[in-house]
Amino acid sequence: MIDYIILGQGICGSWMGYYLLKEGMSILVIDNEAPNTASRIASGIINPVTGRRVVKTWMIDKIMGFASEAYTQFQEEHQTNIINQTNILSFHATQQMKDAHDTRLPNQLNFLHIPENESQWESYFNYRFGITEVSPAWLVDMPNFVIKAKETFIKNNCYLNTEFKWEDCIVTNDYVEYKGIKASKIICCDGAAGASENPYFTLLPYAKNKGEVLILSIPDLPRNHIYKQNITITPWKEDLFWVGSSYEWNFSDDKPSATFRIKTELQLQQWLKLRYTVREHISALRPATLERRPFAGIHPQHPAVAILNGMGTKGCSLSPYFAHQLTQHLVHGSTVLPEADVNRFTKVLARG
Numbered sequence: 296m297i298d299y300i301i302l303g304q305g306i307c308g309s310w311m312g313y314y315l316l317k318e319g320m321s322i323l324v325i326d327n328e329a330p331n332t333a334s335r336i337a338s339g340i341i342n343p344v345t346g347r348r349v350v351k352t353w354m355i356d357k358i359m360g361f362a363s364e365a366y367t368q369f370q371e372e373h374q375t376n377i378i379n380q381t382n383i384l385s386f387h388a389t390q391q392m393k394d395a396h397d398t399r400l401p402n403q404l405n406f407l408h409i410p411e412n413e414s415q416w417e418s419y420f421n422y423r424f425g426i427t428e429v430s431p432a433w434l435v436d437m438p439n440f441v442i443k444a445k446e447t448f449i450k451n452n453c454y455l456n457t458e459f460k461w462e463d464c465i466v467t468n469d470y471v472e473y474k475g476i477k478a479s480k481i482i483c484c485d486g487a488a489g490a491s492e493n494p495y496f497t498l499l500p501y502a503k504n505k506g507e508v509l510i511l512s513i514p515d516l517p518r519n520h521i522y523k524q525n526i527t528i529t530p531w532k533e534d535l536f537w538v539g540s541s542y543e544w545n546f547s548d549d550k551p552s553a554t555f556r557i558k559t560e561l562q563l564q565q566w567l568k569l570r571y572t573v574r575e576h577i578s579a580l581r582p583a584t585l586e587r588r589p590f591a592g593i594h595p596q597h598p599a600v601a602i603l604n605g606m607g608t609k610g611c612s613l614s615p616y617f618a619h620q621l622t623q624h625l626v627h628g629s630t631v632l633p634e635a636d637v638n639r640f641t642k643v644l645a646r647g
Contacts, residue, residue: 297321297476301484302459305334306501306610307603308484312619316451318626323476324448327458331581332486334610336508338529338537339435340521341381341612343406349399358612363433365615373443384410386524387424396427406430417515421566434521435611438532455502460493467569471599482601489578495600498643500585505546507555508539510575524563551576583607591617591638592624595644601625602637
């Protein structure tokens with residue numbers, strides 16, 4: 296009998312496996328290696344401010360420091376490049392947006408700055424209303440992180456590439472059993488798929504949304520910043536740039552759409568002065584939530600089933616923090632932050 300089965304090896308599942316192994320736990324990570332999950336095509340940005348009102352991201356004072364240290368430690372242990380400080384240049388599309396940033400500057404001096412030599416970007420972009428620099432911001436190589444985590448699980452003989460089906464899983468109050476493998480608990484890190492396919496957590500207030508991005512080659516654009524003006528241009532793997540993303544709440548499928556590509560290329564033509572080549576157009580569903588708060592903890596009616604999901608667009612920054620919290624909760628009995636604890640939905644889950 297092992298300690299934990301982890302369902303899904305996206306950002307959440309990778310961090311859960313990482314922390315549980317550090318605690319000396321025996322695990323099995325199960326993943327079907329779907330190519331276009333949200334984790335595998337995420338931009339990897341840790342941005343301390345958010346929205347048109349330019350407010351600090353929820354819990355950022357705790358989250359950003361924890362996340363940057365966690366990814367730094369991971370990259371040192373795996374001797375690979377995972378995280379770099381990559382500040383955001385926010386190009387204001389309108390005078391109203393510039394005014395919003397200017398209003399916030401006195402209160403957000405630790406994150407918002409006027410960039411030095413603002414005019415240096417005139418040969419790269421069209422912009423009329425100035426630039427604000429968001430600093431510090433971090434860029435995580437999410438594809439590399441997921442790959443290196445998988446390599447660790449394989450090395451420890453605790454990784455299984457298969458299509459998981461709940462009908463193959465026996466769940467009791469004391470253990471779970473999957474195809475003859477017993478574990479004290481199964482931890483559901485199954486992303487957007489879990490919102491509709493996981494029988495234990497489908498009643499949670501998920502709000503799945505669809506994101507689309509273009510992967511571009513822009514040879515003459517410096518890779519030392521993230522660039523933002525309605526859309527975001529982010530340095531990505533193999534000298535490419537990640538450009539997007541959309542937030543579609545009403546969609547008929549999870550496939551790339553011609554509408555997104557046309558709209559994004561029109562925006563690029565108006566803003567970017569450089570030539571580019573579209574290498575790929577990809578899309579995925581995000582496991583967002585109505586409250587915009589994650590789900591972490593043990594199912595209130597089924598003690599052998601736990602969850603870490605619902606990170607939405609902030610998965611890169613939230614996942615290491617709450618994976619660590621859930622690990623400490625499972626192994627040492629410490630508490631999970633109430634705003635994230637799945638037990639806040641005890642009455643909802645009791646209907647299942």
